[in-house]
Amino acid sequence: MAQVSLNNVSKFFPGNIQAIRDINLGIENKEFVVLVGPSGCGKSTTLRIIAGLEDASSGDVYIGDQRVNDVPPKDRNIAMVFQNYALYPHMSVYENMAFGLRLRKYPKAEIDSRVKEAAAVLGIEKLLHRKPRELSGGQRQRVAVGRAIVRKPLVFLFDEPLSNLDAKMRVQMRTEIKKLHIRLQTTMIYVTHDQTEALTMGDKIVVMRDGVIHQIADPIKLYDKPINKFVAGFIGSPPMNFIKGPIVKKEAKYYFNEGRFRVRIVDSMTKAIEPYADKEVIFGIRPEDIYDKLFVSEAPPDNTIKATCEVIEPMGSEAYLFLNTGKNPLVAKVGGHNKPTLNQDMDLVFDMSKVHFFDKDTENTIV
Numbered sequence: 001m002a003q004v005s006l007n008n009v010s011k012f013f014p015g016n017i018q019a020i021r022d023i024n025l026g027i028e029n030k031e032f033v034v035l036v037g038p039s040g041c042g043k044s045t046t047l048r049i050i051a052g053l054e055d056a057s058s059g060d061v062y063i064g065d066q067r068v069n070d071v072p073p074k075d076r077n078i079a080m081v082f083q084n085y086a087l088y089p090h091m092s093v094y095e096n097m098a099f100g101l102r103l104r105k106y107p108k109a110e111i112d113s114r115v116k117e118a119a120a121v122l123g124i125e126k127l128l129h130r131k132p133r134e135l136s137g138g139q140r141q142r143v144a145v146g147r148a149i150v151r152k153p154l155v156f157l158f159d160e161p162l163s164n165l166d167a168k169m170r171v172q173m174r175t176e177i178k179k180l181h182i183r184l185q186t187t188m189i190y191v192t193h194d195q196t197e198a199l200t201m202g203d204k205i206v207v208m209r210d211g212v213i214h215q216i217a218d219p220i221k222l223y224d225k226p227i228n229k230f231v232a233g234f235i236g237s238p239p240m241n242f243i244k245g246p247i248v249k250k251e252a253k254y255y256f257n258e259g260r261f262r263v264r265i266v267d268s269m270t271k272a273i274e275p276y277a278d279k280e281v282i283f284g285i286r287p288e289d290i291y292d293k294l295f296v297s298e299a300p301p302d303n304t305i306k307a308t309c310e311v312i313e314p315m316g317s318e319a320y321l322f323l324n325t326g327k328n329p330l331v332a333k334v335g336g337h338n339k340p341t342l343n344q345d346m347d348l349v350f351d352m353s354k355v356h357f358f359d360k361d362t363e364n365t366i367v
């Protein structure tokens with residue numbers, strides 16, 4: 001069993017740099033957990049504390065039932081895959097994969113069977129005699145993963161393992177690592193700054209900023225119910241649109257007033273929004289919840305707005321419209337065949353059942 005837990009863990013680096021602020025994180029046995037957040041938010045530091053490559057300044061780290069704060073990395077039964085692979089250039093692929101087991105004095109036959117098994121899992125049997133310089137980036141990445149697999153660790157740690165690969169290879173390796181997880185049934189903790197990688201890979205996603213965990217949730221919950229404006233803007237691509245403006249009440253109905261347009265707030269949200277009547281809030285709508293009215297069968301006037309389209313970015317199956325309301329920019333993600341005339345007023349429909357509201361001061365989600 002290999003649950004991992006961090007209890008009230010903080011990390012200070014010399015110079016009073018606080019990289020991690022009192023984080024609490026529980027990872028279940030066999031779970032695939034992704035730590036995601038912008039550069040410098042403390043993802044690698046968290047991973048390195050789990051690996052034992054850094055000490056926690058305070059708090060407890062558990063792997064299984066054991067408190068491991070004082071256990072050296074080599075005795076933690078974890079394997080880590082880094083962004084820069086860290087393969088030994090003078091050793092063959094086989095030797096690179098066997099090296100850790102040799103150090104641990106495993107019998108030769110055992111080493112041989114583990115290396116061959118891992119090579120088969122990763123489809124690199126034919127590369128075993130090559131040196132790292134004779135491999136492509138993707139192949140090197142597989143060797144680095146292979147070196148971790150042969151250890152049969154309780155927990156795999158990945159620190160941005162795909163960021164040196166080209167876009168296509170990244171997508172392919174993403175699927176391979178997922179398959180590997182299903183096959184090995186081992187706890188995996190994966191660090192990335194890429195929200196797409198996080199959404200597509202994680203059973204559970206931990207969103208961090210400035211050394212703090214903002215939200216821990218599964219991908220759908222994170223997308224549908226972000227806890228604050230930061231998570232809402234970080235998860236999803238293109239990012240959610242945010243507009244500041246007041247809530248107004250008229251004849252028992254609530255509206256968000258942008259200045260150039262006004263949209264009606266659905267009944268299910270009014271209870272939460274009531275206290276904000278006549279106050280400024282931040283309105284959030286995802287690009288995919290904005291439609292070109294020409295393609296909508298039913299468009300109530302109180303969620304239809306006018307804007308001009310300044311740029312169209314065709315993406316094949318969909319297109320991104322870069323719009324302007326006259327007061328605020330907006331991005332809409334529409335069907336690939338929507339081609340509005342540029343710089344001319346057009347009608348857009350908001351799916352008001354999907355919008356979000358955030359407190360202007362705390363930036364926490366209102367509804």
Ligand SMILES: Nc1ncnc2c1ncn2[C@@H]1O[C@H](COP(=O)(O)OP(=O)(O)OP(=O)(O)O)[C@@H](O)[C@H]1O
Pocket residue numbers: 013014017018019037038039040041042043044045046193
């Ligand atoms: N050895 C160190 N000494 C001093 N400060 C450090 C050290 N390592 C990391 N930091 C600082 O701690 C913070 C968190 O760093 P960390 O490497 O964990 O970020 P990250 O989320 O992995 O970022 P990235 O996406 O850029 O890899 C940063 O502000 C960084 O400058």
Ligand SMILES: [Mg+2]
Pocket residue numbers: 043044045
């Ligand atoms: Mg990092």
